[in-house]
Amino acid sequence: MALAIKIENLSKYYRLGIINNGTLWKDLQSHLARLFGWEDPNLVIGWDSAYDRDGFWALSGINMEIEQGDRIAVMGRNGAGKSTLLRILTRITAPTGGCFHVKGRIASLLEVGTGFHSELTGRENIFMNGAILGMKRREIKRKLDDIIGFSEISGRHIDTPVKRYSSGMHVRLGFAIAAYLDSEILLADEVLAVGDIKFRQKALDKMKDLSLNHGRTVIFVSHAHQMLQELCNKGIILENGKMSLDMSPVEEAVNRYNEMLGIELPKEM
Numbered sequence: 001m002a003l004a005i006k007i008e009n010l011s012k013y014y015r016l017g018i019i020n021n022g023t024l025w026k027d028l029q030s031h032l033a034r035l036f037g038w039e040d041p042n043l044v045i046g047w048d049s050a051y052d053r054d055g056f057w058a059l060s061g062i063n064m065e066i067e068q069g070d071r072i073a074v075m076g077r078n079g080a081g082k083s084t085l086l087r088i089l090t091r092i093t094a095p096t097g098g099c100f101h102v103k104g105r106i107a108s109l110l111e112v113g114t115g116f117h118s119e120l121t122g123r124e125n126i127f128m129n130g131a132i133l134g135m136k137r138r139e140i141k142r143k144l145d146d147i148i149g150f151s152e153i154s155g156r157h158i159d160t161p162v163k164r165y166s167s168g169m170h171v172r173l174g175f176a177i178a179a180y181l182d183s184e185i186l187l188a189d190e191v192l193a194v195g196d197i198k199f200r201q202k203a204l205d206k207m208k209d210l211s212l213n214h215g216r217t218v219i220f221v222s223h224a225h226q227m228l229q230e231l232c233n234k235g236i237i238l239e240n241g242k243m244s245l246d247m248s249p250v251e252e253a254v255n256r257y258n259e260m261l262g263i264e265l266p267k268e269m
Contacts, residue, residue, distance in 0.1 A: 002103070004217040005066040005089065005183055009098035012084050012241075029045050058084040060241045062098070068184070071211050071218040072252050073228040075257045076238035082221045085238070086110055087185050089219075104184025104217075105133055108176050109191045118163035122153055122173050125162055129177045143180045150206070151176035152199070172199055188212065189221040191196040204231050225254045 013212055023202055026042050033040040059081045074082050089100065090108045106116075115132070116125050126147055130140035151172040153165075162170065164231045171191050178186055186207065191202045209230055210216035222228055228235065228250060235253025237245035237260070245256050 002068045003065055003101075004068040004070070004104060005064070005100065005102050005219075007062055007064040007098070007100045010059055010060040010062040010085075010088065010095050010100055011057060011082075011097035012088060013055055013057050013092070013096040014226055050225065059088075059095075059238075061167070062238075062243055064236065064243075064247065066217060066219070066247075068103075068217055069211055069215045070234055071207070071220065071232040072247075073232035073235035074219060074221045074238065074251060075223075075225075075228070075253060077237060077261075079220075081146045081241040082135040082238055083110065083189055086189050086219065086221065087089070087125075090187060100183065105182065106184035106185045106187060107133065107178035108179060108187040109171075110177050110187065111190045116162050116170065116174070119161055121161055122151075122158040123148075124163070124199075125173070130181050133181050135181055135182055138183070147173075147180045150180065150202075168196065168199075175203050175206075179203075179210060180243050184215075185217045187219045190223070192227070193224065200227070208229055225258070229254055 003026065030040050030042050032038070062081075062085065074085065076082050084093070086108065087110065088095050090106055090110065092110075115129055117128060120128060123144075126144060127137065129139050133139075148154060151158075151169075153169055153173055157165075157169070162173070165173070174191065175188075178188075188207075192203055204227060207216075207218050207220070211218050218231070220228065220232060232250045234247050235245070235250040235257075236247055237253060237257050238242060239260070244260070245253055248256075
């Protein structure tokens with residue numbers, strides 16, 4: 001199989017604390033104070049410095065090869081680096097070190113309402129997202145009815161600004177756009193946790209169909225292990241920004257993660 005994503009020694013470093021003061025003048029004041037050893041006039045009371053120079057590595061030395069059509073489960077505790085990995089792949093943030101190569105267009109669902117303009121209607125956001133993916137207007141119009149039908153947002157609701165949508169409506173529309181507009185890779189980060197049970201199953205079935213029958217690559221972050229096992233064929237585990245378990249069968253990855261958490265699995269009868 002051809003590679004969809006190749007990641008080489010990917011790392012991301014974040015500085016802790018206040019990075020800037022909100023205005024250029026205050027930033028210049030703080031810079032001059034550090035340069036000449038003066039007291040920083042913008043320093044928060046009780047702090048010794050404007051930020052912790054040590055910082056932390058959200059990701060460190062990640063190497064991975066994902067084949068076209070793979071459905072990858074990404075597991076790890078909160079703060080393990082899962083969302084940072086997806087944000088780098090979607091180019092929301094840049095890596096500190098290493099590189100990655102992506103073959104194809106990426107549709108992402110990293111949080112509720114990702115990519116939506118709150119003042120635009122649901123219909124207008126469909127066209128905007130399609131344009132971002134490089135699609136022509138006639139292509140989007142051809143898939144418009146399928147997107148609206150899958151999202152179950154019809155009537156006058158689809159022509160209402162999305163700022164008035166509930167979180168569940170945001171998820172349904174966002175997933176429908178990502179599923180039906182042309183892209184080769186789908187990234188999803190815990191967004192289905194907001195939807196109802198019926199829509200979650202519908203979304204899982206759709207992602208499985210896109211992967212098995214249309215060659216779509218899926219990277220799915222979730223703490224719902226049953227959903228991961230139902231959808232994914234491979235899994236990885238991140239721990240403190242590092243790869244704790246490399247690409248493995250999803251059942252093995254889920255069992256290993258449960259062991260890490262100290263969860264006892266039910267014994268076979």
